[in-house]
Amino acid sequence: METSEKLHNLRHSLAHLMAAAVIEMYPDTKATIGPVIEDGFYYDFEFKSPISDKDLPKIEKKMREILKTWKEFTHEEKTQKEALKYFENNEYKTELINEIENKDEKITFYTCGNFTDLCRGGHVENPSKEIKPDSFKLDRVAGAYWRGDEKNKMLTRIYGLAFETKEELENYLKLREEAEKRDHRKLGKDLGLFIFSDVIGKGLPLWTEKGTIIRRELERFIVDEEIKRGYKHVCTPDIAKIELYKKSGHYPYYKDSMYAPIKIDEEEFMLRPMACPHHFELYLNKPHSYKELPIRIAELAKLYRYEQSGELTGLMRVRSFCLADAHIICTGPKQAGEEVNSALDLIEYIANVFGLKMGQNYGYRLSLGDRTNSEKYYKNDKAWDEAEAILRQVLKERKASFVEAPAEAAFYGPKIDIQMKNIRGKEETAFTVQYDFVMPERFNLNYIDKEGNEKRTIVVHRSSIGAIERVMAFLIEHYAGAFPLWLSPVQAKVLPISTDKHLEFAGTVSKLLKDAGIRVELDESNESLGKKIRDAKMQKIPYLVVIGDKEKESNTMTVEGRNNEKLEGITPADFLAKLKKEIEDKK
């Protein structure tokens, strides 16, 4: 989402305004830099004595006072000497001024009201007129190293939110509040789905029983569905000798995001960043006839990528993940096109199971190669042209709307990315289908054609459900933790009104459901029914089964659904049938 120039100028002007307010209120503060960000702006300061979130309303008030007086931004060019003189007590601005001079650029100062700052420009013309005093809000205080380098001094960063109107600001705050409630890191903790541990290592989640149930349901679902569609699921090692990744070309391209080698007995092993060369080894084990192709080799493949620690975000970006991966070995471009199309069918089928709609929740992106960048893309213009034409054709024939993204391809060929919108409205690549004309050359992936001649194959790389970790993060947020029945770690909870009088029948009901394969919990605590219900609702359990006198006498139950559905006097057998149907329908 590109920020419009108008909004950018508004936010930039507010950064100046905030600095003006801060300097006025805390005159011995050193201002450093203050850029625009996706929801507003920030400014980093060196304060004499620390400030906190509590101080923000005062600063905000001061900003609104000053805003009334700001009628115009004026600017003038300064020499290095003049500029340095102006900021003689500010070593940060001094550093910036010297850098600008070294790059032989102009040094400009912008002034509005009584406040002057070193600045490249880009403001509103008349702040007092153009900035609505209720369209911005100071958000929070955070620590930040000067220039993001931990060897430098720690500064105080003040974040501000800013939009064109009060309504936009309020909408944003509401959306953010909702997103925070749905944040998979928060829900993952509240619902007890996974943890991270410092003694295990960063970016390496440990899944609890409950989180593992959801994973297992997803994994079995995807494996069974892929097998139905003709995929051959295999199981290959998570490590291999470094030579394998040198041959595939992954090592030179992805070295920086791989874990370091394991050196032992004069060999080096790598945690695999990709499963493709492993699958190729299986393919190469015997010769293949054209009749066998396409061969769809699939695996829930554990992969390792050493992401920078600052990039790790809950389950969204981890250092070890399990990719629902496949490599489809095809007789040529035509078959590859057909397989790309089938892979998209599968992806749309899965997305549909999760209630995700094309256009609304996700869209297609055709990621192309940059012919001029031979460092990032394998050099073979003809093959690129052909491959890109095929992918474009597939999308057109599906009547899918898509955007084209230059220079977003893999190094071995173009791809179709399925871009999913997360709850923050941000796009992420969830799944991808790639066309590869490079690996078949590198690994000699051949087949015997009708005439008995050896021919080169084309490989389609694809993920169906993506990385289990990432899809889990996405689904936790998508469902706000209230998973559909088939995925719910606890599907029903049986609550006896009185532990003394109703526990026995509650136990019978619970056992009946459990024996039928339902994930059921029995609440044996001595709490009140109200408390029991509240606890279960916090856990977002789909069905609460209440057992009291009436139920015990009539051998029935009262069931409360998470969605306010209420079933009175239902027999255990009928309830079980209802659950089974709902699980089967993946509703």
Add this chain to the structure above:
Amino acid sequence: METSEKLHNLRHSLAHLMAAAVIEMYPDTKATIGPVIEDGFYYDFEFKSPISDKDLPKIEKKMREILKTWKEFTHEEKTQKEALKYFENNEYKTELINEIENKDEKITFYTCGNFTDLCRGGHVENPSKEIKPDSFKLDRVAGAYWRGDEKNKMLTRIYGLAFETKEELENYLKLREEAEKRDHRKLGKDLGLFIFSDVIGKGLPLWTEKGTIIRRELERFIVDEEIKRGYKHVCTPDIAKIELYKKSGHYPYYKDSMYAPIKIDEEEFMLRPMACPHHFELYLNKPHSYKELPIRIAELAKLYRYEQSGELTGLMRVRSFCLADAHIICTGPKQAGEEVNSALDLIEYIANVFGLKMGQNYGYRLSLGDRTNSEKYYKNDKAWDEAEAILRQVLKERKASFVEAPAEAAFYGPKIDIQMKNIRGKEETAFTVQYDFVMPERFNLNYIDKEGNEKRTIVVHRSSIGAIERVMAFLIEHYAGAFPLWLSPVQAKVLPISTDKHLEFAGTVSKLLKDAGIRVELDESNESLGKKIRDAKMQKIPYLVVIGDKEKESNTMTVEGRNNEKLEGITPADFLAKLKKEIEDKK
């Protein structure tokens, strides 16, 4: 299996006899050493010019000739000088003589017929009378380094088989032939279940589609069964920081069999050799009440052990394997005893599914700690005594027969090993249930008791189905590749008699079975029915469905079972019902 002294002496005498024959036939050969082994004996020689298996019958013949003349072994003691003089041209014997002298032992020479050797004794009294000329057989020639060290000279080893009678020898040969046919490495290749690849690395199997099907069935079976029995399946990372294994004590004890560390960003990560500390991290995530215990944390845990390359044997011993692992956290010794008992119930249940009987196919071994060896066993005599008493008690109450094995325990406590006999009659530890009083101390694994006090737990480590790789090796051999229906990669193959006339109905039948979840293959080749049947039988497919004119007309099928069962005129629906029942019964 201990070899009786009589058999030992017989085999040892035959080693002398073989050396006598070799020296007589190839006088410039240097004899080195010739010990007794589990099925006979061998002798290592330095030949002037190489010999091969083709030469063995001649040597055998010569042995029988000489045997007639061998009436008595006599011996005499020699001084070092005399001994060295006798073997002055044999640097191997020279080395041995000097070693004996250095250890201050007696140097003895044994003579029978014209042949004299440096020897400690242990022969039959009268070879010509006591050794039956048809009870032994020279087996094969192999290369072997002097003293097993690859820096030394390569010698020629001749293996001989020897028993007390001809019948015993023949039985052994028959058994061995059967074992070779069942060898999981051979069957794994013939049935296309797994491969090894030099570019991936030694001891790291790649599972094909078919092998993966069996794995998946086993894995789902064990996970579902464990969950029914109250295990909480989790999912934890396969790597962790080295500090974790230092804390658990695995690093000091098992360092030599771990892959080397991955050093990155000033941290060191290890491929995990065990899952216990990972499960403890999950347990430690929150406090636990006595009401929650026992907590049974289970995982299909991928583990890595860097076995010496000479020890790697097909799937039996690999460098990466998936253990059906669990750690049961108990309130104390009593609960631990109960959990050990339940774990044995589970193990016996699973063994029974595979048709394995206690006593016949497997037996119990109680592995005890050596109190005096504090390097190998954690020092706490009282805890060892208590733990061993509990395990012994559990076995006694089960009325299980068991052997006790001193100094076979884990470093953290005693264990019960389930010893399985393989097709070669050799015992292997298949599953194990361990009692651990050390890890709870090291990791502070506590719980809150009824009175609100913090108490130390006891941990039971157990595997149910063991390592998937090892159990696969075992089952391939146990079933000789003819897996029961529920595990068979292809459950039925549909064979149209004529591709022209019967392919359509064969396709209909095949689709019906496939849609019902049966793993079915349709033979579309133009081969004769006989050839089609032979191919399918080679693959040990449980059911062959033959479709010809008669079947097409009557909408029925002729089914041939792998076990010679024949069903004529069965309807597709009836056949499907039969298959479903058999799969459900795991027959």
